[in-house]
Amino acid sequence: MEPALYLIPVTLGETEYQKVLPEYNRKIILGIKNFIVENRRSAIRFLKLSDSSIDIDSLEFLELNEHSDLAKISNYLDPLLKRKLPMGIISEAGCPAVADPGATVVEIAQKKGLKVVPLSGPSSMIMAVMASGLNGQSFAFNGYLPVKPNERAAKIRQLENRAWNEKQTQLFIEAPYRNLKMLESILNSCRNETRVCVAAGLTTEQEFIRTLSVAEWKKTNEPPINKVPAIFLIYRG
Amino acid sequence: MEPALYLIPVTLGETEYQKVLPEYNRKIILGIKNFIVENRRSAIRFLKLSDSSIDIDSLEFLELNEHSDLAKISNYLDPLLKRKLPMGIISEAGCPAVADPGATVVEIAQKKGLKVVPLSGPSSMIMAVMASGLNGQSFAFNGYLPVKPNERAAKIRQLENRAWNEKQTQLFIEAPYRNLKMLESILNSCRNETRVCVAAGLTTEQEFIRTLSVAEWKKTNEPPINKVPAIFLIYRG
Structure with a gap:
């Protein structure tokens, strides 16, 4: 899987994965170990909804929300930047960076010339x-x-x-x-x-x-x- | 299936259905016989991409684009209005009625109090x-x-x-x-x-x-x- 920053939309509420999200996103999700998330708990709930067999303990989460330390955010992309690992951003509802956190990290990725891949999902x-x-x-x-x-x-x-x-x-x-x-x-x-x-x-x-x-x-x-x-x-x- | 006007997004170019569209949309598509489409040929291509077994000859298409006669558009929703049949709108790329035709028909549906259901897809x-x-x-x-x-x-x-x-x-x-x-x-x-x-x-x-x-x-x-x-x-x- 190509090292890139994947922007992963989630469901908008209590609805099934296959009602609003493409099969392809599931494949991408399963290839990522390093996530930047708005909220750890809801991100985990979504990942389990995507694939119940997913091993949550093998994943790393960095939280990105109004409590995040802006000075630290610039290091969030280190796994992608330094180790060429694919990374994902997940917000609490819908598409990350649209009326939700994420844009700051994408901005850094764009400035560093990293590949950014938006996935299709409910807006x-x-x-x-x-x-x-x-x-x-x-x-x-x-x-x-x-x-x-x-x-x-x-x-x-x-x-x-x-x-x-x-x-x-x-x-x-x-x-x-x-x-x-x-x-x-x-x-x-x-x-x-x-x-x-x-x-x-x-x-x-x-x-x-x-x-x-x-x-x-x-x-x-x-x-x-x-x-x-x-x-x-x-x-x- | 509930009688409603379903807004059906399509792929943005040469890409597979499952890369950008949810499984659920396929089910909805298979339940609809009456489509309002921006272009008949590209709509048929998309429907076959969604499900190759689809019987195109059993479907009815009304074209909605810059050549459409505005006076006739008000009758486009007759199957839904008079016969309670579910209908779908399909544009040439992405989401209907967003930078693409469709809004006129949705406007009529809203004015007549018909149920309008937007489906998730690539924007x-x-x-x-x-x-x-x-x-x-x-x-x-x-x-x-x-x-x-x-x-x-x-x-x-x-x-x-x-x-x-x-x-x-x-x-x-x-x-x-x-x-x-x-x-x-x-x-x-x-x-x-x-x-x-x-x-x-x-x-x-x-x-x-x-x-x-x-x-x-x-x-x-x-x-x-x-x-x-x-x-x-x-x-x-």
Whole structure:
């Protein structure tokens, strides 16, 4: 197997490996002993889900998250750099380095001229864009919005303006327990014609994807998105 | 199988099904008789790649592309709407409705309250963001840029400003035979510190992914991206 930094997507929630991931990724996973992971426990759970026979004790894990010491991260790639061993990055859900840690290590790999190989897997963002019926020719992912109500409302209106003026679908996320508050903020901040898609629990049994105008959302019952990972999308009417 | 509009990703080029697509999608595909496709021939090629025993003659195809009659598209979903038959959308590469046709039909499905199910598969954009080492917490896909040199240079500078001021990675694409011209435009338009990732031939044998500053790109040899589908990403240094 070629020595490289492999970017390994994982399932988005309680779903089987074969529902969202290609067979090929399993082969790559079995060839790697050195992993950089967002969370050791969830990475191990995923590796066992990929192949129950995997010998976890033979693997090495380095954690990469908000607690990681930036000074040490530059050594994370030593197995690949010095011993030509393939390495993998695994985040907690979906694709590493997309709305999740990983980019810092990939940046170092790119600077050192190491080979970086992204594997195919579920991206909640892309699936949300696909299923929204909103513009997929131009879209932006904006991460988390400010938490303070006034700042949040201002940010939502700024994104709404961009959606209308530049015809660019705007995506953002929120901590799952605040999803309903987020939807409320959107409905209170946006024009009646603006279209809003809520895509929650993608690929799981709780999957809920719906696009309605602000005016229509105001007339519907509360959607089943409380505490379910969700993506919000807005676009002009 | 549940009656719904299934969004079916395909391979990005000459690569095997199992390298980039989950087993589950194959099951879904085998349950569908009515497909909306960007191109009939390439859709059939993909369906045979998914399962060589598939009986193509038993399937119905409606084409959805720049030649489609918009007035007729509203009837495309009749099998699902009137006969509760599951339907699928297949584009020519990657995920339908993302930088490819499909969104119009999904929009109609959402308006009619039909269930829309996005399947997991390769997205060149997400893989490019993952492997670039650039910001994956905030990024925008901008489709094609203007072709006229002056307008293109102005647009590149506008996107570069957004990358620096808003810390948002900017993605765009070009017709493969103009890739080298595009890289030249970027290098002539951007600051020396701006980082540029070129991600070409993703998941295929020609895969080439490299992130360098403008100054560094100017010192390197021409990359092997001519006539290979590519994504360009720019971000601040």
